[in-house]
Amino acid sequence: MQDSKQSYALPIFMMILLFGMISFVTNLAAPMGVVVKSQFQASNFLGMLGNFANFLAYLFMGIPAGKLLEKIGYKKTALIAILVGFVGVGVQYFSGVAESFLVYLLGAFIAGFSMCMLNVVVNPMLNTLGGGGKKGNQLIQIGATFNSLSGTLVPMLVGALVGEITKNTAIKDVNPVMFTAMGVFALVGLVLLFVNIPEPHIIKDKMKAIEKSMHSAWSFRHFILGAVGIFVYVGVEVGIPGTLNLFLADPMAGGLDATTAGFVAGTYWFLMLIGRFVGASIGGKVSSRSMLIIASAVGMGLVLLAIISSPATTVSIPVLQTTATGGISFRAANVPVNAMYLIFVGLCTSVMWGGIFNLAVEGLGKFTASASGIFMTMVVGGGILPLVQNGIADKLGYMVSYWVPFIGLAYLLYYSLIGSKNINKDIPVD
Structure with missing residues (x-):
């Protein structure tokens, strides 16, 4: 062995x-x-x-x-x-x-x-x-x-x-x-x-009869709402730092050089890394539902603060940035306060995928495998919602565009509180 x-x-x-x-x-x-x-x-x-x-x-x-x-x-x-x-x-x-x-x-x-x-x-x-x-x-x-x-x-x-x-x-x-x-x-x-490589998932008997069922993963309300949740979640996760990078590198908005903007946006993903460490350490003690409720609510609060705060207000945060000679050093940089609120949302989004997935497939039994494929299809939200967000940014401004992830987080809060309850327990899943 x-x-x-x-x-x-x-x-x-x-x-x-x-x-x-x-x-x-x-x-x-x-x-x-x-x-x-x-x-x-x-x-x-x-x-x-x-x-x-x-x-x-x-x-x-x-x-x-x-x-x-x-x-x-x-x-x-x-x-x-x-x-x-x-x-x-x-x-x-x-x-x-x-x-x-x-x-x-x-x-x-x-x-x-x-x-x-x-x-x-x-x-x-x-x-x-x-x-x-x-x-x-x-x-x-x-x-x-x-x-x-x-x-x-x-x-x-x-x-x-x-x-x-x-x-x-x-x-x-x-x-x-x-x-x-x-x-x-x-x-x-x-x-x-x-x-x-071991290959346990190859279906070797191509003539194997597949038991017909009048139901599918789509028969479960909490799964359908969870699939929408994955669509929304990936759009929120990608849209927040992606638009932040564009905002910070825009001379008429954030006014930072591309290096500093990139490192500030990268801090969002770093905080996701930290959040996953924390999530993994407490996952055995805190339910997926509780984690999603807290993460969604806190995320909404942080995005709202970013929207209503003035970009003229700056805070100093430590980032890598270019020096006068073209090198890179680790030092404090003044960034709009909006950026600080938005990068902290990374702590919230870090634990959402697992929470949504666990809640959505709970009680699905034999339909779980097909549900996983559907989830992967719904990842397309990571392309659609950021596109919508940046269309709004072009027309109405960067911070106004963050109402898109705010609404997305509000939906995830609804799902964690209400939509994730399995009301189709009468459907056979064995």
Whole structure:
């Protein structure tokens, strides 16, 4: 048994790397909005189209990715996802060479297919490689932590590479980030190609009869409302720091250089990392419902404070920023107080996915697997709501646009209090 565990050490490490890459590539879209705004003189709405394209892919690939996992297993599905991710990031790189906004959007869309497939593969694969139980859950928590760390670093890396936003800032300025992502994909792909992976989810008997049921996951009210909750949650989680980055880097609004703006926005993801540590430590004592109620209510309060506060009021927070000689140092920076409130929302959003998922699938029994595929499709909210938010930002202002995540958090509070109750307990689920 010990030998078996040791033989899986390398693929486990690769899966943790891929867990990080999901966040790395996904969160690349928001800070890239600052770059494409500069290169193509785009609006905030257009700047977030890359993020929209990335998440739109989930709408098309969520359920098929689960079917693919059943037919060809972890290894082949992961290898296909890695290849698609390599191509997607590569197309984004070539968009800088071609100086084409449409090519950039195509690359973001292709990358989104990869991220969706990786999301379907990585969580159950880590659980399987760990042998299930506490060890499997521990590996997933380690992967989630690395995922948050990657999300923290991306806006910082992009901001550091771009530096002071000028009219000459272009996609080619962040090529090192693209090359890093492509390099990790290539490395993990080569390793997985030559290692053996257990495949418990392949359906080997293709003629196996599937019991017909007049019900489905959609028969449960609390699941339907939970699916909407996932749509809303991902939109809130992505929209808050994405729009914050654009706000801070706008000379007419936040007035910060891109490096400082990126590091401030990255602090949101860092606080999500902290929140996940706390959530994991108290998860055995506090119910999902209680955690979601508290997180939603506190998040609403923080967003409301950001909306009603004046951007002219500044606070000093410690961030990495550029020096006069072009280097980077860790020192205090004055930022609008709105930014401080918004980055603290990261502590709240950190625990929401698990809470919504647990509440929504409670009591679903045999319908849980199909429910998971539907959830992955609803991740498309991470592209749609930030797009709506930034359309409002263009017309009415950045802080006014934060009514979108405020309303989203209000819905999640409703779901945690009322909508999550299972009123369909008469439906057979065995």
